Amino acid sequence: MRALHADTGYLLYRLGLRSGQLFNTFLQESGLRLRHYAVLRFLATCEGALQRELSTRLGYDPSAIVGLVDDLEKLGFAERRPAPDDRRSRIVVLTEDGRAFLQDTDQAGQDVTDELLAPLAPAERETLHTLLLRVAGNRLA
Numbered sequence: 001m002r003a004l005h006a007d008t009g010y011l012l013y014r015l016g017l018r019s020g021q022l023f024n025t026f027l028q029e030s031g032l033r034l035r036h037y038a039v040l041r042f043l044a045t046c047e048g049a050l051q052r053e054l055s056t057r058l059g060y061d062p063s064a065i066v067g068l069v070d071d072l073e074k075l076g077f078a079e080r081r082p083a084p085d086d087r088r089s090r091i092v093v094l095t096e097d098g099r100a101f102l103q104d105t106d107q108a109g110q111d112v113t114d115e116l117l118a119p120l121a122p123a124e125r126e127t128l129h130t131l132l133l134r135v136a137g138n139r140l141a
Contacts, residue, residue, distance in 0.1 A: 015116070022112045030101070031075070035060065037105075039068050040077060040098055048081065048091035077101055 004010055023034045038058055043049065051069060055062040069092050072078035077098030083089035094102075117125050 019116050026108050026112050035068055043094035044102055048093040050091055
């Protein structure tokens with residue numbers, strides 16, 4: 001029988017958990033969790049998104065998205081607005097406060113990544129990132 005750490009899938013799972021723990025610790029002061037941060041980061045890449053698009057793109061249950069967006073609205077980091085092409089639909093957009101929060105946390109987020117990847121040289125980190133993107137393919141898009 002193989003040792004547990006010989007299983008690449010298990011190692012990815014454990015590293016994902018550790019990464020989430022580190023990010024949640026750094027976000028704890030703000031009252032946010034990694035899931036909130038992911039929504040904000042996604043919104044920073046677009047002019048707004050329907051909640052069902054957030055659910056699909058981030059891989060979160062639609063009911064979880066509702067709660068996450070509610071939390072972000074209460075903090076003033078995101079807001080729901082009428083969709084430009086369909087007034088019956090509402091899109092979620094990043095506010096200026098949300099954008100400022102992301103800017104303020106950029107270095108802290110990089111510090112978390114640096115801690116997680118400390119055993120790797122810069123070139124190895126770049127290679128790891130490239131390989132993970134290839135493995136993920138369009139499954140995370």
